[in-house]
Amino acid sequence: MNTSNNLKEINASGKPYVIYKTSKGFDLFTNFSKKIILNKKNIYKFLNHKKKIKNKKSTDLFIGFFGYELLNNLIGIKVPKQKNINFPKGIFYKPEKRIKLMNNLKYKADNTYKLNNKFKLNINKNSYTKIFNRFKKKIKTGKTYQIKICTKYKTKSKIDPLDFFCRLSKSNLAPEAFMVRDKNFSIISCSPENLISRKGPFITTKPIAGTVKKNKSIDKIKALNYFRKNLKETKEHNMIVDMERNDLSRICKVGSVKLSRTKIVEEYKDLFHYVSLIKGTLKKDVRNIDIIKAMMPGGSVIGCPKISTLNLLNKQEKENRNIYTGSFGYIKFNGDMRFNIIIRSILNFKNISEISVASGVVIDSNANHEFSENYIKAKALIDLFK
Amino acid sequence: MIYVIDHKDSFTHNVVHQFSLFDKVECDNYNNLDQLKLKKASAIVFSPGPGEPKNYPITSRIYNLFKGKKKIIGICLGFQQILFCEGGKIIEQKKIYHGFQSNVKVTNNKSLFKINQKFKVGRYHSLKLKEPFKSNNFEITMRCLESKIAMSFENNKDKIYGFQFHPESFLTVNGNVLIEKILSA
Numbered sequence: 001m002n003t004s005n006n007l008k009e010i011n012a013s014g015k016p017y018v019i020y021k022t023s024k025g026f027d028l029f030t031n032f033s034k035k036i037i038l039n040k041k042n043i044y045k046f047l048n049h050k051k052k053i054k055n056k057k058s059t060d061l062f063i064g065f066f067g068y069e070l071l072n073n074l075i076g077i078k079v080p081k082q083k084n085i086n087f088p089k090g091i092f093y094k095p096e097k098r099i100k101l102m103n104n105l106k107y108k109a110d111n112t113y114k115l116n117n118k119f120k121l122n123i124n125k126n127s128y129t130k131i132f133n134r135f136k137k138k139i140k141t142g143k144t145y146q147i148k149i150c151t152k153y154k155t156k157s158k159i160d161p162l163d164f165f166c167r168l169s170k171s172n173l174a175p176e177a178f179m180v181r182d183k184n185f186s187i188i189s190c191s192p193e194n195l196i197s198r199k200g201p202f203i204t205t206k207p208i209a210g211t212v213k214k215n216k217s218i219d220k221i222k223a224l225n226y227f228r229k230n231l232k233e234t235k236e237h238n239m240i241v242d243m244e245r246n247d248l249s250r251i252c253k254v255g256s257v258k259l260s261r262t263k264i265v266e267e268y269k270d271l272f273h274y275v276s277l278i279k280g281t282l283k284k285d286v287r288n289i290d291i292i293k294a295m296m297p298g299g300s301v302i303g304c305p306k307i308s309t310l311n312l313l314n315k316q317e318k319e320n321r322n323i324y325t326g327s328f329g330y331i332k333f334n335g336d337m338r339f340n341i342i343i344r345s346i347l348n349f350k351n352i353s354e355i356s357v358a359s360g361v362v363i364d365s366n367a368n369h370e371f372s373e374n375y376i377k378a379k380a381l382i383d384l385f386k
Numbered sequence: 387m388i389y390v391i392d393h394k395d396s397f398t399h400n401v402v403h404q405f406s407l408f409d410k411v412e413c414d415n416y417n418n419l420d421q422l423k424l425k426k427a428s429a430i431v432f433s434p435g436p437g438e439p440k441n442y443p444i445t446s447r448i449y450n451l452f453k454g455k456k457k458i459i460g461i462c463l464g465f466q467q468i469l470f471c472e473g474g475k476i477i478e479q480k481k482i483y484h485g486f487q488s489n490v491k492v493t494n495n496k497s498l499f500k501i502n503q504k505f506k507v508g509r510y511h512s513l514k515l516k517e518p519f520k521s522n523n524f525e526i527t528m529r530c531l532e533s534k535i536a537m538s539f540e541n542n543k544d545k546i547y548g549f550q551f552h553p554e555s556f557l558t559v560n561g562n563v564l565i566e567k568i569l570s571a
Contacts, residue, residue: 139482140478140482140512141437141438141512141513142436142438142463142511142512142513143436143437144436145436145484145485145510145512146484146485235484235485236485237485238485238486238487238508238555238556238557239484239485239510241556242396242397242400242485242508242510242552242555242556242557243396245400245556246395246396246397246398246399246400247396247399249399249400249402249403250399254403254406254407255406255407257403259556262556304396305395305396305397305435305436307394307396308394308436308437309436362484362485363482363484363512
C-alpha cells in the first residue's frame with residue numbers, strides 16, 4: 001500500500017482526519033460517522049457511555065480531546081471569565097477508517113501559504129516577573145509547592161497543518177505526537193508525555209519533569225548526571241512522582257501502585273527528558289470517568305497540590321488555555337484508553353495560530369531563566385512558520 | 387477503621403494507601419465529613435495540605451473534640467495542625483523543603499523509636515514549628531540531622547502522633563514501619 005499517496009489523497013479530499021503516533025509509526029483515522037462536541041453537561045453522558053463489547057475493529061473507539069477548562073469543570077473547579085476565542089471545549093470523533101502510516105511521513109504542500117512568523121506574546125517579561133514573584137510568595141506560605149506559569153504566542157496566519165505536522169515529526173518524533181484537521185480548525189502537537197495508558201485493569205502514567213537540550217558535548221549518561229546533580233530538577237521531579245502516585249492511588253488497588261521506572265533519561269532527537277513510569281491495577285468498580293477525574297488535568301503541567309494550584313492559576317490567567325494542558329487520545333469500546341497531555345502544540349482556529357508554553361515556579365527557580373525557558377519551548381514550533 | 391481527613395492535597399491518597407496496609411480506611415474532605423465515620427473510627431488522620439493550620443478551623447475543632455478519646459495522627463500540615471491546637475506557633479522558614487530527601491534522627495528517649503536511629507525521609511513543607519515549644523505530654527522525638535527542625539512529635543499518654551515529613555512519600559525509606567509502629571502503640 002502506498003501510504004504517502006493515501007495521505008495526500010485524504011488531505012486533498014478535505015475530509016476531517018486525525019493522526020496519532022503509535023510505537024511503530026502513525027495511525028490515521030478518518031471517515032467520521034459521529035462528531036461529539038463536548039460541554040459541561042454532555043461530557044458525563046459521553047464518558048458513561050457503556051459499550052462493554054470486545055473490540056472487533058480497529059475503529060471501535062472514540063478519538064479526540066478534552067480542553068483544559070472542561071477538565072477543571074469535571075473536578076468541580078470553576079474557571080473565571082477569561083478572554084475566549086470560543087473554541088470547542090472538547091471534541092471526539094467516531095472513525096470508520098484507519099490507515100497505518102510509516103514514521104517518515106511524506107507530504108509537500110501543493111500551494112504554499114505565505115506564513116506570518118511575527119508572533120505576539122500575551123505576557124511580557126515585566127508582567128511575567130510580577131506573576132512569578134507573586135507565586136513565589138504563595139510557595140513561601142505553603143499555598144502551593146510548585147506552579148506553572150503559562151504564556152501564549154499568537155499570530156494571524158493560514159497554515160497547511162499536514163505540512164506542519166510532517167516537518168515537526170521530522171525534527172522531533174515525539175511518542176505522543178498527534179494532529180487533528182477539521183473543517184474550521186487544526187491542531188499539531190509533538191507532545192512527549194503520556195498521561196494514561198489503560199489496558200484492562202492495568203494502568204500506567206509516565207510523567208516528565210526535567211528537560212535538557214542536546215548538544216555535542218552531552219550524551220545520555222551526562223544528561224542523567226546533570227539531572228541527578230541538579231537539586232531543583234530533582235525536587236520538581238520528586239514532587240510530580242508523589243503526586244502521580246497519589247492520583248493513581250485514588251483509582252487503584254491498595255499496594256498496586258508502584259514505580260516501575262524511577263528517574264530515568266529518555267533520549268529524543270533534540271533533547272533529553274527526565275522521566276518516571278508509575279503503574280497500578282484498577283479497583284474493580286472504577287469507571288473511565290473516575291480515571292479521567294483522578295488523573296486530569298495532568299499534574300506535571302499544573303503544579304502541586306493540584307486543586308489549590310489550579311485555583312491560583314485560574315485566578316491569575318486572563319486568557320483561556322483552550323486545548324493547552326488538556327488531553328488528547330482515545331477510548332476504545334472495550335474500555336481501554338490512551339491519553340497524552342497536550343503540550344508543544346499549535347492550535348489554528350479562525351486563521352489564528354496559538355502556541356502555549358509553561359514552565360515551573362518552585363522555590364529556587366529564577367524568573368529570567370523560566371521566561372527564556374518558555375521561549376525555547378515555543379521556538380521549535382514558531383520555527384515551523386518559516 | 388481509620389478515618390483520613392483530607393485537606394485537598396495531592397498526597398492524601400498515598401497516605402490512604404499506606405494506612406490501608408494495616409486497617410480499613412475511609413477518607414473524606416475536611417468540609418464534607420461524615421459524623422458516623424468520625425464516631426466509628428479507631429484513629430483519625432489529618433492529611434497533608436496547602437496553606438497553614440489557621441485555614442482549617444474544622445480540623446482544629448475535631449482535634450479538640452477527640453483529643454484523648456481516639457488516636458490522632460497528623461502528617462505535614464496535619465502535624466502542624468495538632469501543634470497549632472496545642473498552642474504552638476507555625477512560622478515560615480528560610481530554607482524551603484519541597485521534594486527534598488533528608489536524614490532525620492530520633493533525639494528523645496521517650497520515643498517509640500530507638501534513640502539515635504536514623505531515617506531517610508521525603509519532605510514537602512514551607513512552614514515549621516517555632517521553638518521552644520512546650521505542651522503537656524508532648525515530646526519532639528525526631529529532628530532533621532542538618533537543620534535540627536522538629537520532624538516528629540509523640541504524645542504517648544493521649545496517643546497523638548505527628549510527622550512533619552511524609553512517611554508515604556517514595557522518598558521515605560521504610561515509611562510503612564513508622565506507621566505500623568504508631569498504629570500498634
